[in-house]
Amino acid sequence: VLSSSQDFDFFYLVQEWPGSHCDTEQGCCYPTTGKPASDFGIHGLWPNYNDGSYPSNCNSSNSFDASKISDLISRMQLEWPTLSCPSKDGLKFWGHEWKKHGTCAESILDQHAYFETTLKLKNKINLLHALEGAGIQPNGQMYSLESITSAIQVASGYTPRIQCNNDTSGNSQLHEISLCVDSMAADFIECPVLPNGRSCGSSVEFPSF
Numbered sequence: 001v002l003s004s005s006q007d008f009d010f011f012y013l014v015q016e017w018p019g020s021h022c023d024t025e026q027g028c029c030y031p032t033t034g035k036p037a038s039d040f041g042i043h044g045l046w047p048n049y050n051d052g053s054y055p056s057n058c059n060s061s062n063s064f065d066a067s068k069i070s071d072l073i074s075r076m077q078l079e080w081p082t083l084s085c086p087s088k089d090g091l092k093f094w095g096h097e098w099k100k101h102g103t104c105a106e107s108i109l110d111q112h113a114y115f116e117t118t119l120k121l122k123n124k125i126n127l128l129h130a131l132e133g134a135g136i137q138p139n140g141q142m143y144s145l146e147s148i149t150s151a152i153q154v155a156s157g158y159t160p161r162i163q164c165n166n167d168t169s170g171n172s173q174l175h176e177i178s179l180c181v182d183s184m185a186a187d188f189i190e191c192p193v194l195p196n197g198r199s200c201g202s203s204v205e206f207p208s209f
């Protein structure tokens, strides 16, 4: 069987710590709907190949249509906030994620299902609770990368991909946590491919937000 350009092997569910988006030289702007909760927010649900590469922008004719997700908007404002400047309501960020990543999974998930499934998956594993349960709190302290990885493994049963960025003083800080999801977007799996990300120091800051 020939594989089509829209095939993929699994998804990354990527979540972002807002304090680490804001505590950078580029800074952040709160959404027009207000300051997000002190919690991880969704970055995206990204189709990926087992070799670490990934498809993108798969169907320009399947354009983002907010009217298809009107019932999800209030949840997305809470759980998928946009932090780029200037302040926006979120539609541009969600539209970007749909166009770049969502269209590559359209054989499995239509627009409504793409966003609804992403919300559902986020709510299956509470990353902040997992970290706090291991004494890892967003208080500006440094934690070992190993303790962060292990806290999520213990709470969820899966090994996360951790990515870091640098704060304004150049310290490595916890920026994004990704978990892997099977190709039907039904459940979490152990990641087929892990690194391929911005590396963290052995000890990373967890900034407040």
Ligand code: 5GP
Pocket: 012, 046, 047, 048, 052, 053, 054, 055, 100, 196, 198
């Ligand atoms: P960055 O260079 O900041 O890590 O990633 C920039 C963008 O490239 C991300 O927002 C995402 O759209 C895409 N990207 C980066 N790494 C991956 C990956 O491993 N898988 C997929 N599907 N997209 C990625």
Ligand code: 5GP
Pocket: 016, 021, 043, 044, 081, 082, 083, 084, 093, 096, 097, 100
């Ligand atoms: P990516 O291509 O890396 O998946 O998505 C990042 C794009 O979404 C960038 O163009 C970025 O400016 C925009 N964006 C808007 N709001 C946010 C946000 O809250 N977090 C991140 N990481 N990117 C955002």
